Amino acid sequence: MSAYATTLTRVEDYFDRSATTVWERLTSDAPVSGVRATVRAGRDKMRALMLDQVPADLTGLRILDAGCGTGAMAVELAARGADVLAIDISPALVEIAQKRMPEGLAGRIDWRSGDMTDPALGQFDHALAMDSMIYYTSNDLAQIMGRMTPRLSGKFVFTLAPRTPLLMAMFRIGKLFPRKDRSPVMIPHASKDVQRAIHDTGLAGHLADVGRVNSGFYISNAFTFESQRP
Incomplete structure (x- = not known):
């Protein structure tokens, strides 16, 4: 099994068997602890x-x-008029997203569970991947972009954990979730390493760092990638 497939399986297991309830609450309006409140606020800023x-x-x-x-990004995209295909490796989270979808957006979002890189999903104008690539190595990230960008006419917008001393210290402390709820290993990245890995695959395009969100225990960088076509 490839490194990408191994990580994908581990992430699916985490969300479907260990942390569905935690993430359902975190992404709702329900009261949460101070630490998780910073994560919720950070995710809202990053989505925007x-x-x-x-x-x-x-x-x-x-x-x-x-x-x-749980569908927050898909709902906002659909509200802007998009035809959205929303996919997640976790069927449990997709089920929550479907239940939360506003009635007025019925038919605007196609909910799926599976691999976001599946070529059978077809062509898109843009793709957004919020915190769904934070568990992968630079080489895996380059492979993901190599599979996805040929099917995009526009931007691939995604997030990664930045390689900072503060984030590494917080990650080692591991206070974000109780031990039984902790996620698979998150891999911080420097943008130059990701760009190098992309270049090594032969994929031509421009990687741009478009901003960082720091909110307590949520620290994340947003990037865009646009491939160069002949």
Whole structure:
């Protein structure tokens, strides 16, 4: 089994068997602890930052929400007029997302469970992947982009954990969740290492760092990648 497939299986196991309830609560309006409240606030800021990278009016565009989780990003994309395919490796999270979808957006979001890199998903104008690539090595990230960007006419907007001393210290302390709820190993990255890995695969394009969100125990960087076509 490849490194990518091994990590994918571990992430699926985490969300479907260990932390579904935790993430359902974290992504709702329910009261949470102070630490988790900083994560919730940070995720809200990051979602807004990522949405700023695509047009405000998405009418007529087909958008991929890659790693849709409980559906907040997909709902906002659909509200802007997009035809959204929202996919997550965790069927349990997709089920929560479907239940939360506003009635007025029925038919605008196609909910799926599976691998976000599956070529059978078809072509898209843009793709957004919020916190769904944070568990992968630079080589895996390059392979993911190599599978996805040929099917994109526009931007691939995604997040990674930045390689900072503070984040590494917080990660080692491991106070974000109780031990039984902790996620698979998150891999911090420097943008130059990701760019090098992309270059080594032969994939031509521009990687841009578009901003960082620091909110307590949530620290994440947003990037865009646009491939260069002949």
